[in-house]
Amino acid sequence: MVDTGFVDGMTPYLRASLGAHGERVLDSEGVPVVSGPAEVGRRMLRATHRRGDERGREALAEAVADAVAEPGNEDALGALRQLIRRALSKDPGLESELAALLPHRTASVVVASGERSIAAGGNIGVAITGDGHGPVRP
Template identity: 50%
Template sequence: MSAEIVQFMGQAGPYLTAALGAYGTGVLTRAEDAAVEATANVGRRMLRAVWRSRDEQGRAELETAVQDAAEEAGDAEAADAAAALRRQIRRTVREDAGLLRELAALLPAGGPVTVTASGERSIAARTIGTAVTGDNTRLGP
């Protein structure tokens, strides 16, 4: 397997996991939801692109892997199901270099971002204009 595919799969993992968590088994058919975090939508678009590039048998295999990964989430079999899904994706991108470029282009520059706020009145944001916490705060003149 090429280093490019290995690198892509490492970067894509959090997006695929978020998509399965947000959409479950409907990840291949559900429309994009603006309210769902961007990470899940990127993963959903990746899975849909892989699904579209496969033949009927390949689509059925991918659907089974997605269903297993969504159903096994959070239990002892989750890692095995996620690995089976990654194998399906790797198989597809090995056969279609154009698809690998398409999927890699979906990844935001710099990879996934995790922002954490901890403590009373904390704020967490990737980008922010004005943020105010506290009582009796006034903005402007």
């Protein structure tokens, strides 16, 4: 079973690549290399396209064309993600290839320094320092 979170996490890269390259996103030549999410998305789409069978490649090209034609249509982008999920279920090695294209996240270091300071690595809700504060009421 394909991890839907993985495919959903590809959305910003897919959207950026479709916006930057349009229908040419699947072309192997003549497409300028751009940096950032647009290039990651282009490489992901090209890898999915390259590893698919003829029918899968045609369906992917059609879904790309639909998503490019209607950039704000979330259903068109969802259909593209669904085709990627299908390709991943047919080719288990594709997920590792696509995952390798994602930028590696670096670990966050959170440091609290000084009297009554607070350090948090994420959303912790309400944090109050100092004297004279009562309980926080919602």
